[in-house]
Every structure is written in C-alpha cells, then in structure tokens.
Amino acid sequence: MKTKSYLFAAMASVLLFSCVSPKKLRQSEAKYAELSATYLDLQAKYRALQDELNKANNQNTDLTTRKAALENQISELNKQIEYLKANNNTVLNQLKDLSVVTGSQAESIKKSLENIGAKDLYIKDLQGSIARKDSLNMALVMNLKGAIGNLDDKDINIKVDKGVVYVDISDKLLFKSGSYDVTDRAKEVLGKVAKVLNAQPEIEFMVEGHTDSLPIRSAGIADNWDLSVKRATSVVRILQDTYGLDPKRMTAAGRSQYLPLADNTTAEGRSANRRTRIVILPQLDQFFKLLERK
Template structure:
C-alpha cells in the first residue's frame, strides 16, 4: 500500500514537473531512489522485527510452558513431601508412645529383676546362715555326746535338716518301750545341747524293723514305735526340763527303713529312735527380714 502511494507520488511528480529542468528531474529521481531504498530498508527491518517478535513470543511461550511444568512438578513434590512428613510425624508419634510404654515395661522388669536378684542373694545368705547354725548344732551335739560307737548313734545334716539317730539297743530292751539307765545318760547329753537352743523345736520318731510284733497292749509295730517315741519325750520333759511345746512324738513303724530288712544288720539299723530338728520357717524368714542377722537388705517373704 505504501509502495503504491509512493509510485503515485512519483508519477504525479513526473507529470507536474514535466516542464522542469533536467537538473531538478535528476534531483527528484535521486530523491526517489533514496526514499525507495529507505522504504525497502524499513520493510526489511519490519520483517526482522516481526520475526524477532514471533521468535520471542515462541521462546516466551516455551519458557512459560517449561516453567509451568517445573512449577507443577515442584508443587507435586511439595505435596508428596508434606504427605510423607505427616506420615513420618504420625509414625514418630506412635513410636514414641510405644517406646515410652516399652521403656516403662523394661524399667519395671529391670526393677523386678533387681529385687529378685537381691532376694535370691539374701535367701542364699540366709540359707548359708541356717546351714552354719545347723553345723554348729551338729558339732555341739557330737561334742556333748562324746565317743560313742558310730553304729549306735549317728548325727548328720541332710537337706538342711539335722537328724540324731539313736539305736534302740542304747535306749530300750528288746520288745520294750521302757528307757534304760544308759539311755537316760545319752538323752541327758542331747537335752543339754537342746536346752541351750531354746528356739529349736524337734520331733522324736520311733522306727522298727519289719518283724511282726504284738505283746500285751501293743498290737503291732505301729504301737511299739509310738510308745518308744512317747517314752523318750517324757524323759526329756520330766527329767531334763525341755518344754513339751517344743517336742512332737511320732511313730513310723517299719515303713521308713534306712537299710535292708532282709539282713540282721539291716534290721538292727532300722530299729532306731530319730530326733529330727524341725526347720523353723518363721525364724528362717526373720533372717531375711533382719539385715543384721541375714546379712542383706530386708525383702518381703514370698507368698505362701
């Protein structure tokens, strides 16, 4: 459009100045040539600007699209991280609760273990104390009785219990439950040691062999074993002043033998009177409850 205007202007100029001088015509043509060159140059610049503008718009759109993609991707990542963070926080919260509960349970378990360990140590100390007392009692009994034949009297500790076995030939005549004079001497020595331990309680057991026995008021070995036990208890009470509340009389007949009843030696060993020093559980637990006696810290006695 602009080109046509310029052409019309040039034609008009030619017609208008047809009568002008050649010099002015050449000037006009030169001017036209300059204007036309300027026009073409401007046209080129315009196309360049338009292309640059188009390129810039495309680049802008591409950059915009890329930025939008990156923005969307970053937004998705942020949302994902937020979600993960929430999950992690919840897990940590749950974990902290569980860990707290487990820690409390472990703490209580360790405390219980510590208490049980202390109790076991005190129990061991008390047992050792009791064993020491038993051994001292055995030594005192052996020292008091003196040099009697080991076959006639035997003093021992078995599973924490002190036993004094006295052969019936030292105490009674055959088939009798009357105490002999020699028996009273032996029982007197035993009574001396027992009286020095006023807290000790004991049981006197009568034992027989398996030979059937019946005489007078005695119907069998049960009667004989009981009568012999009560005879010993009466002597200890009446002649040696041992309180009866500390003693128990029992008959075991032939049913707790220490030897084979098929031999004469076995029968002789089974005919015996046994004094059993009864374990004092209340005194034993006092050893646990009193640190100055038991050697440890006070701990409660176990439930029974």
C-alpha cells in the same frame, strides 16, 4: 447214737456254765469293760499322734517347696542380670561416638545400672540367708556331737539332710529287746542331747519310733505300730520329766516298720531299722526372718 452224744454235750455245757459263780462273771465283765476303755483311749491317742505327724510332714514339704522357689528366683534374677549387662554393653558401645547418645538413652543407661545393682544386692541377700540357715544347722550338729562324745556311729548318728537335722539312736542303746523301758545308759545319752536342746529354746523337734518288720511278741504290745509309739513317748517323757524340756516343743510319733534305712530281710538291716530318731523341725518363720534386711 449221735443224738445221745449231742444231748450229753449239751448237758455238760449247762453244768459247766452253772458252775461259774455270779461273782466271777461280774469280775470278767468288769475286766472286759476296763480293757475296752483302754483300747478306745489308745485309739484316740494314736489318731492324735498321726495328726501331729501329718502336720510336721506338711511343714517339711512346705519348707522344701519354698526353698526350691527361692533357688528358682535366684536363677531367674541371674538371667535378667546377664540380659541387662548384654544390653548395657550395647549402649555403652554407642558412647564411643557421643553424637549418637540422646538424653533418653543416657537416662536409660543410668536406670539399667541402678537396676543391675539392686538385683545383684537382692541375690546376695538371698544367698546369705540360705548360708546363715545352713550354718545354724551345722553349728547345732557340732554342738550335739561335742556333747555326746565318742559313741560308736552304729549306736548314734547325727546328720543334716535337705536342711533338716536328724539324730538317730539305735534301739540296743535305748531299750531292751521288745520293750519300751528306757535303759540307764540311754538316759545318760538323752541327758546330753537335752542339754543342747535346752540351750536352743526356740527349736521344736519330733521324736520318732522305728521298728523292723518282724512281728512283735511281747505282752501288752499290740504290734509294731504300738511299740514304735510307746518308745517315742517313753523318750519324750524322759526329756520332759527328767531334763525339763518344755513339752510344747516336742512331738512323739510312731513310724512302725514303714520307713526302713536298710533291708529287713537281713539281721544287720533289721538292726539298723530299729531306732529312735529325733528330728529338729524346720522353723519356717525363723528362716524367712533371715531374709529381712537388718
């Protein structure tokens, strides 16, 4: 009985396969080839975006390290100044009795005073350069807030953290749920941001897409990595094509669900995590030019 059943199933499969026309088979093969090519193209773009993201992260780490080194240098110079002042006070006390001051001691006093003045001036230059950089960042933040106007802080947030300017825009302002099509209201907001960025042509920036941790269920979107990258590239295209920003200044990156602001186990937390972030990239060359004496 089982043998007859197997034979019947095999004959049915043969008859079914024979019903598929050669034309439909060729169409299916062509569609498969097209999908495979698209997949390979997306993989290549993804790898390129990851390289750009790693480069930007390395730049940010380098700036933080160099700033810490400068602050340590300032601290060491302050210690040297205190030491020189203490030694100088000892020598100056000897001046109460001019008979004990030799020519070499007098020369030493002179060099010590000159050394203190030079080190103090250098410290003031370093502190002034750091202050000017922070002032430039704060001016940029104020310009962005002034251009955008009185939007709800839940929809858009502009801040400075560790010397870097961040503009966070919620996904409900920019996109429809599960989509990477930019809304008309979002284009208006992006236009205001673009106006400020166009006025600062030396500034480079990165557009990051962020999602919550829930799996995506939309046609044409593979996963949260895919959605975050597509949202970032949608924003970059608007800034380039509609508002004329130089594409060489921009980087598009997807961070998926892996850099949350809040707990993904709550609806409120997931809403905060779904965002697009514009990161004003720190310019190391420009910062260290501030250290050059005019």
